[in-house]
Amino acid sequence: MSDNNVKEIEDLIKIISKLPGLGPKSAKRIVLKLIKNREDLIKPLTNSLAQVYKNVISCKVCGNLKSKNSNCICSNKNYDQICVVENIADMWVIENTGIYKGHYHILGGTLPTLEGKKENGLLVSSLIDRVKNNSVKEVILATSATIEGQTTAHYIQDSLKETKVKISKLAQGLPVGGEIEFLDDGTLFSAFKNRGPVVSD
């Protein structure tokens, strides 16, 4: 940073460089761009951030983001498939492939592998409720091919046992250790297409 530091600018650069994919250098460029375009960028950005801060929340049922002012997509009971993912980024990459048009359930993370199977705030019980209360015919487990992802998938599978719903899992073609978010569309597409029923043990 330069010697004639302006505190407001420094603070903003610090915040922006915390965003994914941005380091201090690009944060600086962004801040300069913003300052040059106060009316066109800073003003609408400020408004938009305030709106998101005030109105966007996680749905307690499906884990998706929703606006406080409208119903979540999961309140529409008319679906028969649920795709279970770890986080929203994973949902977006699957949506991107275009192979799946159904509903999602966002767990909000994975189980820790060592300290037993504690749910740790994962949205599991609401998944069971969704399966029980709707005419869900298939739950697709799309957790990552990491140890955590697979432990979580097992746990979900166990939790859903009593519902007798059909549970399937992405095909084994997923590279071991592969996180959904970072897979290319082609790999994900075929893993999804070739998903198979999970074998209970």
Ligand SMILES: [Zn+2]
């Ligand atoms: Zn919801």
